[in-house]
Amino acid sequence: MILETLTSALATGAVRVVDLTQTLTEDFPTIVLPPEFAPSAPVRIERISRYDAAGPAWYWNNLSFGEHTGTHFDAPAHWFTGRDMPRGTVDTLPPEHMIAPAVVIDCSAESAADDDHLLTRAALEVWETAHGRIPAGAWVLMRTGWSLRKGAAYANLRADGAHTPGPDAEAMRWLVQDRGILGFGxxxxxxxxxxxxxxxxxxxxxxxxxxxxxxxxxxxTNLHLLPAKGAVLFAAPLKVHEGSGSPLRVLALVPDAS
Amino acid sequence: MILETLTSALATGAVRVVDLTQTLTEDFPTIVLPPEFAPSAPVRIERISRYDAAGPAWYWNNLSFGEHTGTHFDAPAHWFTGRDMPRGTVDTLPPEHMIAPAVVIDCSAESAADDDHLLTRAALEVWETAHGRIPAGAWVLMRTGWSLRKGAAYANLRADGAHTPGPDAEAMRWLVQDRGILGFGxxxxxxxxxxxxxxxxxxxxxxxxxxxxxxxxxxxTNLHLLPAKGAVLFAAPLKVHEGSGSPLRVLALVPDAS
Ligand SMILES: [Mn+2]
Ligand SMILES: [Mn+2]
Structure with a gap:
C-alpha cells in the first residue's frame, strides 16, 4: 500500500527524484595525497566498440578508476578506525542503510567567503533550533556550493594541501556519538x-x-535542490568484493514544494 | 508525508530492502563474444593500500571492468537500435526512471528443466490472468534460478555459444510495444x-x-524473495560520461508478507 502510494506520488510529481551525482569523466579531480603514499588510479573510459567492426550492433566501454572517485561512498573499512567493523565493506553493508532520510546544512554563504570554512557543533545546534533534532539514522549533508567549481578551483590545492570546507572535530564527534547519524556527505x-x-x-x-x-x-551536487529536512536518500555503492567504497549514483526523493 | 511514512515503514520492517546484486569479483563470468569482436576487459580489484606504508590510515583499491559486468544496467545506446535515442546514455537518463515498480515472472521450474527455456507472450498472458495487467513503466523480471549457478555452469557455454533461458522475440515485442514496460531484467x-x-x-x-x-x-539475484507484483526497484547506473551501461547496486523495496 505504501509502495503503491510512493509509485503514484512519483508518477504525479508529488515526489520528485533529484540526481545528486557528478558525471564521471576522465578529468574529474580526484584526491591528491603526499608523494610518499600510493595514489589512486586515474579515471579511464575506453571504447571497446561503437557499432563498428569491433562490435557491429553494440556500443560499450571499459572503465577503470579508484574506489574513491567522483561522487562516491566511503565504507567503514576505508579508515583504520573502522578496520574491524562487522559488515564494514561495501559488499556486506546492510541494504536497509542504503535508503535513509537526509538533512541539509546550508554552509554555502560561509564557504563562499572562506575556502577553509568549518562546520561547528554550534552551527548544527542553530540548525536544530530552526528545524528540530537531527534524526538518528539520517544522512547529514553539508551544502557548500563547492560542486559549482570546476577543475583546479574544485580541488583548490596549495603548497600546504587542499583548502576546502568541512566539519571540525567536535561537530563530527557530536553528530556520530550524540546524534547517531548514518553518515556525512x-x-x-x-x-x-x-x-x-x-x-x-x-x-x-x-x-x-x-x-x-x-x-x-x-x-x-545539487544539494541546493533539497529541503533542509524531508528528503530521502538512495545511496547504494557497488557490491565490490571487500571494497572500501565506490563511485555510485546518489538519488534523493523530495516532496514537491509547490 | 509519504516520505515520512516510507521512512517509518523501513524502520519498522513493514517495508523491507532486498539486495538483488551479485558480488563483483575477479572470477564472476562476463559475456563471451565470438573472437572476431573486441572483448570486454576482465574484472580487476587491485589494492592501493591497507593500513600500511602505502597508506597508513586507509584502505582502498583500484577497479577496472567493462561497463557490462556483474549485475549491470543496459542503456539504450548500448544497441544500434537505440543509438540515436535522446537521453540514451547512463549520464543523461531521466532520474525518475531509476525508481519504478517491478513484476516477477517465475520461470524457474521451466528453466531447471530446459537450459534454453524461452519466455513467451502466451506465458506472460497466463501471468496476467493471475496477477492483472503488466503496468506501463514497470520492470519485468524473469526469474530462472540461474543466479544459483556458479562459474562455467552459470555462463553455460557450448561450441555453439551460451545456453541460457530468455525471452522470445514476440514476448519482447509485446512487452515493449503493447505493455510499454520500462525494462526487462x-x-x-x-x-x-x-x-x-x-x-x-x-x-x-x-x-x-x-x-x-x-x-x-x-x-x-534473489528474485525468489520478491512478490509477483508490488515491489519497487531502485536501479541507478553510475553516471559515466556517455556510458552505455554500468555495474550497479539493484535494490528492491518489498512489502512485508507476514
Ligand atoms: Mn572517499
Ligand atoms: Mn549488458
Missing amino acids: TETIGTDAGQGGDFQPPYPAHHYLHGAGRYGLQCL | TETIGTDAGQGGDFQPPYPAHHYLHGAGRYGLQCL
Missing part, C-alpha cells in the same frame, strides 16, 4: 576539510564516522 | 537468451528494448 573531494589532517584527531570525519561503522559521501 | 548474463543471436530479429530483448529507449538489467 559533502560537495568536496573528502568528507573532511582540506586541512583536516592537522585536526585533532586527524581527519575527524573519517575517524569518527568509520570508527562507529558509519558512512561518507563525497563529490555530491 | 534477468538472472543470466544477457537480457536475451543464450541462443538469441539466431532469433528474428537477432537479440530481440536488446532490439526492442533499446530501440524504444528502454532498459536492461542482467545478473540479478
